[in-house]
Structure formats: C-alpha cells, structure tokens
Amino acid sequence: METELPPRHPEAPAPGTELGPHYAKCFGCGEQPDGLHMRMVAGDGLYLDSTFKVLEAHQGAPGLAHGGLLVCAFDEALGTTAGTFLRRPAVTGKLDTDFLRPVPVDSVLHIRSTLDGVAGRKVYVSADGRLDGPEGPIAVKARGLFVTVKLEHFAKHGRASDIAAVTANPSMLEVNP
Numbered sequence: 630m631e632t633e634l635p636p637r638h639p640e641a642p643a644p645g646t647e648l649g650p651h652y653a654k655c656f657g658c659g660e661q662p663d664g665l666h667m668r669m670v671a672g673d674g675l676y677l678d679s680t681f682k683v684l685e686a687h688q689g690a691p692g693l694a695h696g697g698l699l700v701c702a703f704d705e706a707l708g709t710t711a712g713t714f715l716r717r718p719a720v721t722g723k724l725d726t727d728f729l730r731p732v733p734v735d736s737v738l739h740i741r742s743t744l745d746g747v748a749g750r751k752v753y754v755s756a757d758g759r760l761d762g763p764e765g766p767i768a769v770k771a772r773g774l775f776v777t778v779k780l781e782h783f784a785k786h787g788r789a790s791d792i793a794a795v796t797a798n799p800s801m802l803e804v805n806p
C-alpha cells in the first residue's frame with residue numbers, strides 16, 4: 630500500500646501542548662468515573678505521548694490490567710494521533726495489538742503513538758506502551774488503520790440524546806474538521 634507522510638497540520642497543537650479531552654464523556658480521555666483519564670502531550674513530529682494509570686476497576690486477572698482495556702488505551706491514543714495531526718475526526722477500522730508483558734494495577738503505561746502515513750481516507754498509526762517510564766520495557770505494541778469521517782458520521786449514527794447534548798453544549802466536544 631502506497632502511503633504519504635502528511636505535513637503536520639498548521640493548526641495542530643504546538644509541541645509540548647497537553648491536549649484536552651476530545652469528548653467530555655469519552656471513556657479514554659473524558660470524565661467517566663472508571664474511565665482511563667488519558668492525558669496526551671503533542672510531540673515535535675507526528676506523535677503524541679500519553680500516560681494511562683491502571684486502576685482497580687481496570688483489572689482482568691488479579692492485580693493485572695484487562696487486555697481489552699489496554700486495547701482501549703491504544704485505540705484512544707492512535708485515534709487521537711490521527712485526529713490531532715490531520716485535524717479531522719478518524720474512526721478505528723482495524724487495530725492489531727501485541728501483548729509482550731503483563732501490566733500490573735497501579736502501574737503507569739507510557740504510550741508513544743505515531744502517524745505513519747495516509748492513503749486517501751486511510752490513516753496508518755502505530756504505538757508502543759512502556760512500563761516504568763518512557764524509556765522502560767515495551768509491554769504492549771499496536772498498529773491501527775483509522776478512517777477519516779465527516780462530522781455527519783456521528784450525527785447519523787450516534788444516540789440521539791447524546792447528539793442533542795453536544796449540540797446544546799458544543800464545549801463537550803473538541804471538533805476540528
């Protein structure tokens with residue numbers, strides 16, 4: 630597949646900027662009580678650095694993060710990477726994950742997610758998640774294909790009450806078409 634490396638969008642947040650939630654109710658970055666509360670910082674290239682602290686509610690086995698929940702963290706990081714540097718919303722089409730080490734409760738996963746290329750509406754992204762700091766051992770790796778969509782995608786498919794809520798209060802949503 631031929632891909633192009635896009636330029637960093639001129640309105641992409643400056644390197645070092647901490648991103649706010651893209652949606653107030655997002656499980657990955659919003660205010661959900663048991664959500665991941667991920668915080669992301671824009672890098673100086675086409676990448677974001679994220680942290681995710683594994684909480685009590687995130688367990689799958691005793692004392693260990695649930696694998697599907699870790700996938701959620703990568704979905705969030707990769708989707709935000711595509712959206713941030715292209716300044717368009719993108720939804721997950723495909724997501725592959727390698728689990729290399731167990732991730733304990735109370736640990737912090739340091740995720741670097743990178744935009745690797747685009748081909749039309751397809752956006753190729755990848756990420757590494759490390760334990761014990763940004764230079765620590767890799768615990769999880771992921772690669773994703775995201776597809777850019779228009780805002781109508783959400784208005785058409787989303788639950789009506791939530792669409793009405795963000796229409797009434799647009800500050801719930803970080804939209805950058």
Ligand SMILES: CCCCCCCCCCCC(=O)SCCNC(=O)CCNC(=O)[C@H](O)C(C)(C)COP(=O)(O)OP(=O)(O)OC[C@H]1O[C@@H](n2cnc3c(N)ncnc32)[C@H](O)[C@@H]1OP(=O)(O)O
Pocket residue numbers: 651704705706708709712713716717718719720721722723749750751774776778803804805
């Ligand atoms: C600042 C902002 C922050 C924004 C921050 C946002 C952060 C979000 C983080 C969470 C992200 C999510 O969880 S999103 C929620 C989970 N994902 C979803 O709900 C998506 C559900 N799927 C869909 O709605 C649809 O299938 C779409 C939109 C993905 C594609 O449908 P479509 O619009 O009709 O387009 P379509 O022609 O089918 O596909 C376009 C191109 O992508 C390819 N393609 C599509 N799906 C796949 C696939 N699974 N595997 C391979 N390739 C695929 C097609 O072959 C085609 O290639 P070619 O013919 O052009 O070569």
